[in-house]
Amino acid sequence: MRSRFIPLFLAAALALPLGAALAQGTNVAFGGLKADTRLPVEVTAENLTVNQTDGTAIFSGDVLVKQGEMRMQAGEVRVEYDATGKAISRLLATGGVLVVNATDAAEAAAADYTIATGEVIMTGGVLMTQGQAAIKGERLVINLKTGTGRMEGGVTTTFTPGGD
Numbered sequence: 001m002r003s004r005f006i007p008l009f010l011a012a013a014l015a016l017p018l019g020a021a022l023a024q025g026t027n028v029a030f031g032g033l034k035a036d037t038r039l040p041v042e043v044t045a046e047n048l049t050v051n052q053t054d055g056t057a058i059f060s061g062d063v064l065v066k067q068g069e070m071r072m073q074a075g076e077v078r079v080e081y082d083a084t085g086k087a088i089s090r091l092l093a094t095g096g097v098l099v100v101n102a103t104d105a106a107e108a109a110a111a112d113y114t115i116a117t118g119e120v121i122m123t124g125g126v127l128m129t130q131g132q133a134a135i136k137g138e139r140l141v142i143n144l145k146t147g148t149g150r151m152e153g154g155v156t157t158t159f160t161p162g163g164d
Contacts, residue, residue: 039068041088041115043077055081065091070101070144072111090114097122099142104130106140118145126151133159 046061057079065072075095082089091113099106099120109124122140128151138153 036068041091042066043079045077055085057081063093065093070099072113073098073100074111088115104128106142108140117143119143133157
């Protein structure tokens with residue numbers, strides 16, 4: 001499933017103008033990645049391994065996580081539960097991660113999503129696209145509750161100046 005999105009991101013990145021602004025850290029509005037973190041989390045995958053001892057579950061093979069309009073795809077997602085063992089507290093995604101919602105999308109090597117705070121930390125070759133704009137860096141911190149974020153580590157931004 002994830003492979004369908006890669007050509008879309010590459011095409012969007014290549015279609016952008018060559019002029020790029022460089023920065024060490026950039027705050028960005030991520031309105032399209034804003035999400036209601038109170039909604040149920042649904043996970044589908046090819047395989048599931050549950051560890052009752054440490055209270056975790058590992059989904060692997062074409063993993064798709066849905067929460068409202070937000071979608072996260074990855075090769076593997078480790079689910080950690082809260083102290084009661086009844087609610088998901090954290091998702092750790094690896095194996096090429098893609099987060100999509102509305103007009104925004106982000107791709108990285110790994111992601112750490114803390115449900116209670118709505119914070120997603122993506123690391124490793126992060127590419128964020130918003131419409132025709134793209135931003136690259138090594139670490140992206142998104143707050144899904146507020147729709148804000150910060151890109152860090154060798155940030156490169158490519159954008160098309162507004163028209164009329």
